[in-house]
Amino acid sequence: MKDLGLLFNYLKQPRRIVLLTHVRPDGDAVGSALALKSYFEIKGHIADVIVPDDFPDFLNWMFQSDKAFNHQKNPKTCFAVLARAEVIFFLDFNALKRIENLGEDVKKLNRPYVSVMIDHHREPDYFTDYMLWNDKASSTAELVYDFIHMAGDADLINTEMAACIYAGMALDTGIFQFSNTTSRVHEIAAHLMQKGINIEQIHNNVYNQYGENRMRFVGFLLAEKMVVVAEHRAAYMSITMAEAEKYKLNNGDKEGIVNLPLAMRDVDMAVLFTEDRDKIKISFRSKGDVNVEFLARNFFNGGGHRNASGGSSKLSLEDTVKRFVEVLPEFTQQQNN
């Protein structure tokens, strides 16, 4: 692994930079990419963001979010942008397989480029020249802040960049409430506030964006679909494609729903199964020492963080849920040992 100082040196000349996020990009991924885009542009580089697929509408307020290239919608343009990159940043993910088809395009590049990973997920693949990786960091946005700091450019952070970094940290910490909320996170947030961001507006933009359909859907899900497994202090819910259709759920409407059961006193783990065209997507959330990363990694081809992980399954929705219920006792026992 090369020293970041060499990278900062390389970036003294104007470069063509491409910034990539993981699939189904969240606020941390998009905020990190857009903050870096602005930063690199201020520094005189050409910087393009490529997302593998759509990001949620509630991130559309982010500065230059309309400039991001969507690989799923415009694969040819994206490949052309990628092919002329001198530097590629991999943001908020740590293995090429996490960006699916876009990762295949990266593998096809036949000219040399400098590669940089900035990420905070556990167990990275070591596939880049440079890494700013720390699984103790709250978010990739926090590491993006550190990156700009290390480059000696904290003064260049403007209001738009600050808002993107702040939103990334806020979303990955559940608005500064999860265990990854360190004093450092608050220090950075304080510095970003000094850059003139409007916190109330950011929170309204990100969180208070429910349509009536989504509000009613959440009611339906909690009333009709949530299953509480009291003896394992767990709760799970599942969403079929037909239900998503019936309630006309938009991209992003399922965000955050997985967390809701954790508001119960006697629940330490919440799981959401979402039926997709070719697989079941699974989100895991937990409180305290309950390590859902272990569950996601060992049973559902996923991973992430101790209290927030993702996975997937090729079984049917019904069989995926069945499998979860089957492995739950084994998992609880592991946790207690």
Ligand SMILES: [Mn+2]
């Ligand atoms: Mn993240």
